[in-house]
Amino acid sequence: MKEIVVLSGKGGTGKTTLTGVFATLGQRAVLADADVDASNLHILLNPVKEYEEPFYGSQQPVVDQNKCTRCGVCTQLCRFDAIDHGEVDELNCEGCGVCFHGCPEKAITMEPVLSGHLYRGSTPYGPFVWAELGIAQEASGKLVARVKEVAREIARQEDRLLVVDGPPGIGCPVIASVSGASLVLAVTEPTAAGKHDLGRLLSLTRHFGVPLAVCLNKATLDEEMADKIEEFCREEGVKFLGRIPFAREVVKALIHRQPVTEGPVAEAMQEVWRRALSLL
Ligand code: SF4
Numbered sequence: 655m656k657e658i659v660v661l662s663g664k665g666g667t668g669k670t671t672l673t674g675v676f677a678t679l680g681q682r683a684v685l686a687d688a689d690v691d692a693s694n695l696h697i698l699l700n701p702v703k704e705y706e707e708p709f710y711g712s713q714q715p716v717v718d719q720n721k722c723t724r725c726g727v728c729t730q731l732c733r734f735d736a737i738d739h740g741e742v743d744e745l746n747c748e749g750c751g752v753c754f755h756g757c758p759e760k761a762i763t764m765e766p767v768l769s770g771h772l773y774r775g776s777t778p779y780g781p782f783v784w785a786e787l788g789i790a791q792e793a794s795g796k797l798v799a800r801v802k803e804v805a806r807e808i809a810r811q812e813d814r815l816l817v818v819d820g821p822p823g824i825g826c827p828v829i830a831s832v833s834g835a836s837l838v839l840a841v842t843e844p845t846a847a848g849k850h851d852l853g854r855l856l857s858l859t860r861h862f863g864v865p866l867a868v869c870l871n872k873a874t875l876d877e878e879m880a881d882k883i884e885e886f887c888r889e890e891g892v893k894f895l896g897r898i899p900f901a902r903e904v905v906k907a908l909i910h911r912q913p914v915t916e917g918p919v920a921e922a923m924q925e926v927w928r929r930a931l932s933l934l
């Protein structure tokens with residue numbers, strides 16, 4: 655089972671738009687959206703939901719008020735000012751469990767917190783797995799790992815390629831999405847920030863031993879910077895898969911909630927996809 659993870663050093667580079675096009679070209683690959691903090695690939699793919707599971711990403715203390723003697727030990731132990739003589743402040747609580755271990759009356763239990771949901775569905779392009787983290791919920795890395803686990807299981811059973819739309823940045827959710835991938839395809843843009851973020855992604859993928867390939871989106875917005883990024887890839891020995899021009903047809907397609915499938919942008923994306931597949 656092969657797995658391509660599409661990443662960008664930050665949001666707004668066109669990563670999800672590109673993944674949407676790859677979905678249409680993916681020979682009915684299994685598709686997954688690992689951007690659980692702001693998932694939106696489902697808007698393009700319009701899946702029919704078939705399965706839903708709750709995600710419990712953290713724990714919080716629950717105090718048995720019949721056992722609590724108001725001794726205040728928990729208040730002294732908590733580093734987050736999240737419990738006051740047996741009264742829990744849920745917004746400040748980090749779920750560390752120190753109060754649970756320290757309570758002399760064994761009045762505290764740690765209970766799972768519903769942090770989000772994972773979904774599985776079908777699209778015209780293949781099975782799709784995505785998730786949504788609740789408002790102000792953490793543990794997105796764990797949810798990304800669960801999305802990949804479910805998607806990989808389908809890909810293995812059905813012997814299909816897995817295409818993952820990863821989270822932006824280089825934090826914990828990105829690390830969870832990169833883990834075990836056959837190839838990371840970085841989507842960048844011709845700006846100084848785009849080049850800088852690409853450098854950070856390169857360090858991350860090298861650290862985890864995952865091959866990296868790069869494509870440049872909206873390349874015609876700054877040809878000089880596009881040249882610099884291509885040169886950077888050459889110097890670093892990173893495969894450069896192509897330049898995708900900027901075009902308004904992309905915006906029109908997004909307004910209609912559809913992947914871009916025609917015109918020079920679509921053709922450039924198709925070429926990038928063909929080259930990415932050749933690296934697997
Ligand atoms: S440590 Fe336990 S018994 Fe003491 S105030 Fe906190 S919850 Fe109540």
Ligand code: SF4
Nearest residue numbers: 732747748750751753
């Ligand atoms: S679980 Fe940790 S953060 Fe939450 S109230 Fe207890 S000690 Fe404080």
